[in-house]
Amino acid sequence: MEDEKKGTRLSRRSFLKGIGGGAIGTAVISTGLVKSDSAEGYSPETSGAGGNRATITLKVNGKAYRVEVEHRSTLAEVLRDELGLTGTKIGCDRGECGACTVIINGHNMYACSQLAVWMQGKDILTVEGLAKGDKLDPLQEAFIEHDGPQCGFCTSGQIMSGKALLMKNPKPDEAQARRGLSGNLCRCGNYNREVAAVLAAAAKSS
Amino acid sequence: MKSFENIDVKSVREAVSLLQKFHQQKKSAAVVGGGSEYLQLMKDHVVEPDYLINLKSIPGLDYIKEERGGFRIGALAKLVEIEEHPAVREKLLILSSAAGEAASPQIRNAGTIAGNLCQRPFCWYFRSSNFTCLRKGGQVCYTVTGDGRFHAILGAGPSYIVHPSDTAPALVALGAQIKIAGPTGEKMIPLEKFFVLPSVDYKRENILNPAEIVTEIFVPTPKAGSKGFYHKVRERLAWDHAIVAVATIVESSGSVVRAARVVMGGVAPIPWRAAKAEEFLRGKRIDEATAKQAGEIALEGAKPLKDNVYKVKMAQDLIQRGLLASA
Numbered sequence: 001m002e003d004e005k006k007g008t009r010l011s012r013r014s015f016l017k018g019i020g021g022g023a024i025g026t027a028v029i030s031t032g033l034v035k036s037d038s039a040e041g042y043s044p045e046t047s048g049a050g051g052n053r054a055t056i057t058l059k060v061n062g063k064a065y066r067v068e069v070e071h072r073s074t075l076a077e078v079l080r081d082e083l084g085l086t087g088t089k090i091g092c093d094r095g096e097c098g099a100c101t102v103i104i105n106g107h108n109m110y111a112c113s114q115l116a117v118w119m120q121g122k123d124i125l126t127v128e129g130l131a132k133g134d135k136l137d138p139l140q141e142a143f144i145e146h147d148g149p150q151c152g153f154c155t156s157g158q159i160m161s162g163k164a165l166l167m168k169n170p171k172p173d174e175a176q177a178r179r180g181l182s183g184n185l186c187r188c189g190n191y192n193r194e195v196a197a198v199l200a201a202a203a204k205s206s
Numbered sequence: 207m208k209s210f211e212n213i214d215v216k217s218v219r220e221a222v223s224l225l226q227k228f229h230q231q232k233k234s235a236a237v238v239g240g241g242s243e244y245l246q247l248m249k250d251h252v253v254e255p256d257y258l259i260n261l262k263s264i265p266g267l268d269y270i271k272e273e274r275g276g277f278r279i280g281a282l283a284k285l286v287e288i289e290e291h292p293a294v295r296e297k298l299l300i301l302s303s304a305a306g307e308a309a310s311p312q313i314r315n316a317g318t319i320a321g322n323l324c325q326r327p328f329c330w331y332f333r334s335s336n337f338t339c340l341r342k343g344g345q346v347c348y349t350v351t352g353d354g355r356f357h358a359i360l361g362a363g364p365s366y367i368v369h370p371s372d373t374a375p376a377l378v379a380l381g382a383q384i385k386i387a388g389p390t391g392e393k394m395i396p397l398e399k400f401f402v403l404p405s406v407d408y409k410r411e412n413i414l415n416p417a418e419i420v421t422e423i424f425v426p427t428p429k430a431g432s433k434g435f436y437h438k439v440r441e442r443l444a445w446d447h448a449i450v451a452v453a454t455i456v457e458s459s460g461s462v463v464r465a466a467r468v469v470m471g472g473v474a475p476i477p478w479r480a481a482k483a484e485e486f487l488r489g490k491r492i493d494e495a496t497a498k499q500a501g502e503i504a505l506e507g508a509k510p511l512k513d514n515v516y517k518v519k520m521a522q523d524l525i526q527r528g529l530l531a532s533a
Contacts, residue, residue: 071209072248094249109312164311182311
């Protein structure tokens with residue numbers, strides 16, 4: 001994020017935003033419309049439930065964010081749409097695929113299955129919080145060395161599950177690594193390399 | 207998801223009185239623990255409460271305490287905490303195993319024991335917004351003419367869901383009790399009486415009334431000389447529901463069975479206790495032949511659908527394996 005703001009590195013997202021063709025322009029406009037709709041407040045659906053918005057403080061990657069959310073907003077939605085932390089992916093949005101995995105108070109969980117309003121006072125770690133400046137986390141390096149990502153969509157979730165495992169058990173054996181990643185689906189079927197990356201990162205941090 | 211108001215409650219009493227108030231006002235309200243399962247039903251518009259009562263804000267309801275005679279487990283104890291608790295692992299191994307076999311690491315880190323027992327069915331017709339099935343107020347259980355390969359073979363009709371919990375069969379095998387808080391106070395009942403067959407009421411899976419919540423599970427420590435077994439067959443090695451699960455506890459003196467419990471998951475709308483097989487085993491020595499016969503007795507009366515005949519043999523074999531491992 002920092003790099004993106006300073007413009008020192010071109011991320012895929014800023015590149016996509018930058019090329020701004022007709023299709024992308026349309027997408028931005030329609031997103032704007034959806035947002036203004038939600039600000040009007042879903043009158044047909046509120047069913048008399050008055051207090052369905054809240055201003056909360058989220059602690060993400062050591063930084064506090066003050067943000068207004070709907071009670072129904074999931075942590076994954078707020079990370080991506082409100083805080084711009086798009087490293088956390090939304091795949092199934094049903095707590096099955098693991099693409100949205102983040103670490104909450106030291107435990108990996110599905111960010112699509114937690115409401116943002118439940119997250120006050122918790123320490124949330126996302127994939128953006130792993131690198132120290134320009135220095136990648138050893139697990140991120142191991143994912144690169146071992147070709148962990150193929151299409152890449154599940155990668156940040158795989159890394160966050162691997163990270164949570166290593167935080168709890170710095171020297172997992174292969175079975176433990178497989179089990180640690182078992183809540184993350186990879187449609188490319190690249191499981192062996194993802195497991196190898198976790199084991200390699202564990203071996204490096206001796 | 208439809209818009210709703212989340213209410214963080216600070217006590218069981220507050221949760222119960224809110225539930226009672228909303229029920230009297232004819233407003234829809236639901237309680238949520240870990241949220242891993244219930245939020246998905248809300249996203250798919252299967253349930254659309256106006257008020258979501260968050261129990262996670264109740265302090266101290268996530269305990270696991272060993273006392274004389276057994277363990278008290280607070281409703282909010284997480285599956286991972288039950289799996290990894292050293293005394294639970296030592297004395298209630300099948301519960302620890304079942305909690306560890308449930309779902310995925312992310313869900314075990316968020317999911318609670320009460321939530322695991324109260325989760326709604328994972329039948330694809332029930333979960334899909336495209337089907338108004340019997341359990342959702344429709345006329346038909348689509349498994350009968352549709353695809354029922356993972357559905358019930360015992361105790362079913364008119365609905366063919368299977369109870370999805372891993373911990374429920376293990377806890378029923380252990381003779382656990384469940385504490386329920388409601389407007390008139392608390393009650394403790396045997397866990398096996400908690401679940402409701404579709405022939406009794408096909409719109410619910412348990413006896414909880416609108417203003418009642420689960421607050422605690424009590425698990426008696428098995429008698430000395432008991433051995434247990436929990437095994438779950440699924441399509442993948444991890445992160446899947448049971449096609450068939452079997453929990454057994456066998457209390458022997460010498461090599462003779464004094465008492466046995468055989469409970470199946472994934473085969474019936476409730477955790478299914480094979481009472482006749484348990485009776486058959488009393489006073490016997492467990493060998494290949496007795497274990498096989500117990501499995502056959504346990505599946506007597508099974509009525510599989512056209513797509514799940516395989517479950518009968520699978521359950522028989524798994525019971526045989528469980529009993530041999532518990533002997």
